[in-house]
Amino acid sequence: MSTDDAAAVNFSELVNKNKQTLDRLRDSPHLLLHRRDGEDLVLTTAARAEQDRTVVSAATRMLAAIARHEPGRTGLLLDILPDAFPWVRFLPDPDAHAFAVNLVDTMRAADSVGNTASVAQALTAWRHTAEAHSDPHLLAASSRNHEADYGAAPDPEHVA
Template sequence: MTAENAVNFSELVNKNKQTLARLKESPRLLLHRRDGEDLVLTTAARAEQDQTVVSAATRMLAAMARREPGSMELLLDILPDAFPWVRFLPEPDVHAFAVELVDTMRAADSIGNSASVAQLLVAWQHTAEIHSDPELFEALSRDHDADYGPVPDPRGVA
């Protein structure tokens, strides 16, 4: 968001009419908070439009991936354009990522919550980062013969 679409949260509290009037000029307003995570303010209609667009794109992608055999190859071909880091993944992992992405997007869309998609993208990107660094990959994939004993139940640790 641009600077003109951002205000301090206190402006919303102290000058609520003027601040809310800015939503007529911009679909979203970024609210900076001093003691917490920034917020995004939008209208319910805009949020519903956004969800409709994401849902439609998800359904189209899922339908495309399920169609003819060439569809998955097309998806695999365009993934590096959308996610350049997939170039570091081994070929089987690129396919696994594509399948998991489509399936997770469909499931997330069905409940209206995209947090699982965001987590999936972060996890696969971290996997790509490991593959991009030979020393890190070797250290993490090496067999470790040491047995450090049973792991305590984390719920019992204070």
């Protein structure tokens, strides 16, 4: 959910002027609550949260249907992914295919439990993979043979 369209107030405003602050939800789909001692919070109505969940669920089902109905399963999906995620262009073809399959599978699983955190995590991980492929020096460093064993790490308490 984007907080760009949310009204923003300090959390203390909600505590001290709760009715006036909550009235702002009539004019904005979300209320961004800035907290001094913690992560900001987003407040919305139950109806709006259910609408958001319905939209995400519908998009997930449509994406899964595209992947299922295309010969070769992911051909159309591979064609449209760079429009949605331009960084996909940096992934080698086998990785782009793996991303497409992983994205659909993760979205379907996340939709089934009503929690999209795993989708956000998968997108972040794949974006970082694309970033590594976009930088020849980073790709070379990450592709080196890391099988060398340098022995046990010293105990930090005994290192001077």
